[in-house]
Amino acid sequence: MNFGQYIRTKRTLLQETVGHYSVRGLGTRLGIQPSYLSKVEREQVAPPSEATIRRIAEELNEDPDVLLALAGKVSSDLRQAIVKRPRLFADLIRELKDLPDHAILRVVREVRDGNW
Amino acid sequence: MNFGQYIRTKRTLLQETVGHYSVRGLGTRLGIQPSYLSKVEREQVAPPSEATIRRIAEELNEDPDVLLALAGKVSSDLRQAIVKRPRLFADLIRELKDLPDHAILRVVREVRDGNW
DNA sequence: CAGAACGTGTACTACATGGTACACACTTTG
DNA sequence: CAAAGTGTGTACCATGTAGTACACGTTCTG
Known part of the structure; x- marks a missing residue:
């Protein structure tokens, strides 16, 4: 799934259920042109800036990290x-990047409620 | 320390000790104009692209992650x-970003030689 | 003291980014 | 059936990125 498809799916769902989620309506609330939003959704242009993606995430009630990733x-x-401590974080991420999800989750949990 | 100052320091050190590290010499080996390298070193322009920074790191025998971070x-x-598994890595990094170095190091080590 | 080496100033450039402005055509709806 | 709502096509633009090309003046060196 790419960014455009993803937000179009979510937007049309909201449009059909709650309404007020037309390209125009949402675009206006986001402060962007409807034609631009349309092009973004059809991947006719590159995804918007981080700031705009964050506003979209808020408006569509989606996880901003996920939308940014898409x-x-x-x-x-x-x-x-990462930029503050590149060596530490670079090592950490490279160590974890090929491990399964549950391994990373385990680390997160351990750090969260361990005495670190 | 910023990127320009850092590489200038390292380059002049190498120039004084081993030689062949003039702006011209290094620039040529890097495949960039000496004037451009000069401007980069004096922060008169933004740092180069990732690819160029990597070549600089190699040539100056520096850690690419550190230069990139600078x-x-x-x-x-x-x-x-991160983009592949945004939720996991976002959680992980946010959990660790305010912890001291040794805490992150401990995680790295645990993962490295534990059975994950 | 000529020429090589050195660093730097100026001018320019191609391509990417992140959009705006406005018109157009189709489809609903009161 | 007019007006409102909906999506989209076309044209344009300012700023940022990542440099090149070349000339200039100074400083070592043989």
């Missing part, structure tokens, strides 16, 4: 964390 | 890992 982007706060 | 960038392989 757009091939990484949240700026994560980028900054 | 340039405010994150290695593309790390970005890809």
